[in-house]
Amino acid sequence: MIIDLDKFIEEENIFWEELEKVLRISDAEPGHKMSLEELKRFHYLYERTSAGLARISTFSAKQELREYLESLVARAFANIHENRRSKTKFSPFKWFFHTFPTTFRKYIKAFTIALLIISAGAIFGGGAVYFDTDAKQVIMPFEGLKKSPTERVKKEESSKGTHLENRKSSFASHLMANNIRVSIFVLALGMTFGVGTVLVLFINGIYLGAVMADYIMAGQTKFLAGWLLPHGSIEIPAIIIAGQAGLLLGSALIGWETPVPLGDRLRKIGGDLTTLIFGVAVLLVWAGIIESFFSQYHEPVISYSFKIVFGFFQLTLLVLLLSISGRGKQQI
Amino acid sequence: MNKTNKLTIRTPEGITFSLFPASPVIRLLAYSIDFLIIITLNMFVSKIISILSIFSQDLAQAFSILIFFAISIAYTILIEWIWNGQTVGKKIMKIRVVDKNGLNLRFSQIVIRNLLRFIDAFPAFYLLGGISSLISSKSQRLGDIAANTVVIWNRNVKEPNFEKLFSGKYNSLREYPHLIARLRQKVSPEEADIALRAIMRRDGLNPSSRVEIFNVISQHFKKITEFDEETLEGISDEQYVRNIADVLYNT
Numbered sequence: 061m062i063i064d065l066d067k068f069i070e071e072e073n074i075f076w077e078e079l080e081k082v083l084r085i086s087d088a089e090p091g092h093k094m095s096l097e098e099l100k101r102f103h104y105l106y107e108r109t110s111a112g113l114a115r116i117s118t119f120s121a122k123q124e125l126r127e128y129l130e131s132l133v134a135r136a137f138a139n140i141h142e143n144r145r146s147k148t149k150f151s152p153f154k155w156f157f158h159t160f161p162t163t164f165r166k167y168i169k170a171f172t173i174a175l176l177i178i179s180a181g182a183i184f185g186g187g188a189v190y191f192d193t194d195a196k197q198v199i200m201p202f203e204g205l206k207k208s209p210t211e212r213v214k215k216e217e218s219s220k221g222t223h224l225e226n227r228k229s230s231f232a233s234h235l236m237a238n239n240i241r242v243s244i245f246v247l248a249l250g251m252t253f254g255v256g257t258v259l260v261l262f263i264n265g266i267y268l269g270a271v272m273a274d275y276i277m278a279g280q281t282k283f284l285a286g287w288l289l290p291h292g293s294i295e296i297p298a299i300i301i302a303g304q305a306g307l308l309l310g311s312a313l314i315g316w317e318t319p320v321p322l323g324d325r326l327r328k329i330g331g332d333l334t335t336l337i338f339g340v341a342v343l344l345v346w347a348g349i350i351e352s353f354f355s356q357y358h359e360p361v362i363s364y365s366f367k368i369v370f371g372f373f374q375l376t377l378l379v380l381l382l383s384i385s386g387r388g389k390q391q392i
Numbered sequence: 393m394n395k396t397n398k399l400t401i402r403t404p405e406g407i408t409f410s411l412f413p414a415s416p417v418i419r420l421l422a423y424s425i426d427f428l429i430i431i432t433l434n435m436f437v438s439k440i441i442s443i444l445s446i447f448s449q450d451l452a453q454a455f456s457i458l459i460f461f462a463i464s465i466a467y468t469i470l471i472e473w474i475w476n477g478q479t480v481g482k483k484i485m486k487i488r489v490v491d492k493n494g495l496n497l498r499f500s501q502i503v504i505r506n507l508l509r510f511i512d513a514f515p516a517f518y519l520l521g522g523i524s525s526l527i528s529s530k531s532q533r534l535g536d537i538a539a540n541t542v543v544i545w546n547r548n549v550k551e552p553n554f555e556k557l558f559s560g561k562y563n564s565l566r567e568y569p570h571l572i573a574r575l576r577q578k579v580s581p582e583e584a585d586i587a588l589r590a591i592m593r594r595d596g597l598n599p600s601s602r603v604e605i606f607n608v609i610s611q612h613f614k615k616i617t618e619f620d621e622e623t624l625e626g627i628s629d630e631q632y633v634r635n636i637a638d639v640l641y642n643t
Contacts, residue, residue: 066642087476090474107405110407113409114406114407123582123584123585123588124549124585124588126581127549128549130549133403134411134494134547137401137403137409138491138494138496139496141403229448229451229454230453233453234457236458236461237461244465244507247507251511251538252511256511323492323540327540330538330539331498331500333500334499334500337507338503
């Protein structure tokens, strides 16, 4: 209990004003760096104001004074208890070749489940087209895919890559933006306890399986491999990694057999989700470039064998990146 | 978090303070401002990029698609990171994103809460996010729940000048220090606040409402502590409430 409130205010007001001034500077210039002496003073002012708030809290009147001190303490608290990492220089190279694959491996179980889901969808889609040719009209996501594969191959081979003349760059940009948008959506659907992520992965698997079955049944396996592998070897794993992130979010929400509270579970995976989705974005930018500038060229412009080898080469590099890169080094 | 929609933070020093979650409507207004900025920014950048079409129409279109996508995603992420949880819209509406524990935001929190707008906006017009904000005790949309963040009023309360409000007037209640002590003991901070706010807003009230309001408040305080009739003689309800606030706030 404060006996003489007026005297208390008179004595402390100067410190509150000083703290307010520091906070004003901090708000106006978020990047403002304090010297050690300034930091010590700031900490002292925060502790003194906090102590004042504790004393005033026991006093029934002066509601507005308490609100004023609470606002000062709340603003100072966020600055004093800095929870951002110290500003070490960010290295994109280290991040991509160390942090990203390390994070991926940490949640390999979620990736495996995502892979199984998309594979189940592919088997379902492929089976549907194989056993019921009419299913193709219902399943295929684009009008172009509903046509005969043989006709499409004939048309694209005769065009000699001119069908994308003067629109390759915009096509690549469109692919990148669209695929990244889909990946973010797959991640975000983790908020449905992972159900939405599972559904989107399964549906995409159906499309993939149906297209593959359709081309294989039409005897266009080599065209299919040459068309899909160069970009698909990166794009499909990227979507599965987005699914991995979505499932991770979903499992954190569910929190099986763990006494950790929801907030802490989500806090724990926050950084890893960010790493995974940024990694996915990088992969999809590359896949977009390849799809637009390479995948769309067919024989006789580029031989299918070369495209298939290129696709497998990329897939090998991706597998190496995700399975080996960053092993045995200290985490950044 | 208590029932008055207030987020109470207890610091390691043992001090408690409150944060007040911003209402979904205010947040929607803030986002509308940001959305307009994003559109304007995109139009401006598109105009500049259109110069590229002199060299290549394809390249200009490609840049246009990518930059529109990048701005619509990166704007809120970058600005919230640079301005510690605020964007232009949030600054105007005086709100801020903070960590659920009252701390500054980490980069991953900003990224997650903004990327999850995709699900909050589902199926249209932020329906899912809006429903989540209305149901959540901390007015959190799904992105906020996943990122452990809360959007709060960015209160910048000025120290009130009580002396100015009551100065220079004789207060007959001060003749009875023992009754004043009893009054201070019995009156809650909320009751004292009602008296103070009534005085501060008296000029904004029409005469009949003013008489009615001060009558209700004075009757309430008269029940709490009874001063003798001689002391209260000739004092209007408004003056009585003013005297009560004076002895409560000015020690």
